[in-house]
Amino acid sequence: MQDSNLGPAISIRNLSKTYAGGKQALNDVSFDVPAGQIFGLLGPNGAGKSTLINILAGLVNKTSGHASIWGHDIDADPRNAKRAIGIVPQEVVFDPFFTPAEVLENQAGFYGVPKAARRTLELLAAVHLSDKANAYSRTLSGGMKRRLLIAKALVHNPPVIVLDEPTAGVDVELRRQLWELVSQLNSEGVTVVLTTHYLEEAEELCDRIAIINHGRVIADKPTRELVNMAHEKVVALTLSEMVGALPTHPAFIKCEAEGERGLAITYDTSRMNAGEVLALVQAQGLSIIDVTTREPDLEDVFVSLTSAAAG
Numbered sequence: 001m002q003d004s005n006l007g008p009a010i011s012i013r014n015l016s017k018t019y020a021g022g023k024q025a026l027n028d029v030s031f032d033v034p035a036g037q038i039f040g041l042l043g044p045n046g047a048g049k050s051t052l053i054n055i056l057a058g059l060v061n062k063t064s065g066h067a068s069i070w071g072h073d074i075d076a077d078p079r080n081a082k083r084a085i086g087i088v089p090q091e092v093v094f095d096p097f098f099t100p101a102e103v104l105e106n107q108a109g110f111y112g113v114p115k116a117a118r119r120t121l122e123l124l125a126a127v128h129l130s131d132k133a134n135a136y137s138r139t140l141s142g143g144m145k146r147r148l149l150i151a152k153a154l155v156h157n158p159p160v161i162v163l164d165e166p167t168a169g170v171d172v173e174l175r176r177q178l179w180e181l182v183s184q185l186n187s188e189g190v191t192v193v194l195t196t197h198y199l200e201e202a203e204e205l206c207d208r209i210a211i212i213n214h215g216r217v218i219a220d221k222p223t224r225e226l227v228n229m230a231h232e233k234v235v236a237l238t239l240s241e242m243v244g245a246l247p248t249h250p251a252f253i254k255c256e257a258e259g260e261r262g263l264a265i266t267y268d269t270s271r272m273n274a275g276e277v278l279a280l281v282q283a284q285g286l287s288i289i290d291v292t293t294r295e296p297d298l299e300d301v302f303v304s305l306t307s308a309a310a311g
């Protein structure tokens, strides 16, 4: 059973990692993963996400700083820190001659889970693999293997699981299934950390998101707040006649003609609202016959934050 923990599920303080060749993969990283949440760790390729996960998993040694999992410091109490976390790796690695039930039994044995406390059939049911319990792993589809990996990470009943790019390269249907599985686990009380390249996935699933870039944390906020950081919106207008001179205003970030009678205005939402944009366009003598707007999304924020940090 899980021991109780009143603090964050994961706490990371001033964590740095420089690899033997001199590459600094993490530079003074600090953040908390609140217990009970789905937490997204985002960043471009090479940002340091895998390094961070591998440190938590005990597979890579940090250079300096501290990390604790469910209240257990990874240096002072590595045994309990490891027992508190289940890692779902990016790559699917199974012995093809074991069956899903055997894969889970072997993993339970590895963690020293007594036979009576094992949950093999329950876990297979949770990942919708009951009917494959005794099939060879090599006969499973890619999606089934990914689900089996999740069950494998759960055999020791960890309060925290980390999924490294769980939906990389999977089709839309399987992605939806995995999202449901993650949400279901979370609703049962498991804290979930996931890394992903799909911003839509992070926006849909995660309560909170940290963005890491060049080994540094450049944002760490509730998802809603992060998305609202994009102070840009677009109104697309269809005008009754050809656009001559494009309308201008200091709060317009961009104004572009689209086709013969279209106009796309990107404006600063901290300075005006859509109604004011329309009024300004009309005041410049243009007659509007249709309007659509586009909400900012996580991608807008991600691009602006990571490109700002690169500059």
Ligand SMILES: Nc1ncnc2c1ncn2[C@@H]1O[C@H](COP(=O)(O)OP(=O)(O)OP(=O)(O)O)[C@@H](O)[C@H]1O
Residues within 6 Å of the ligand: 019, 020, 021, 023, 024, 025, 043, 044, 045, 046, 047, 048, 049, 050, 051, 052
């Ligand atoms: N074992 C290693 N030895 C030397 N450098 C490494 C090692 N592992 C990773 N790096 C370097 O550290 C940096 C961070 O890599 P890391 O794999 O943590 O990034 P990532 O954010 O997980 O990227 P990706 O999304 O591509 O997996 C990269 O520049 C990478 O080349």
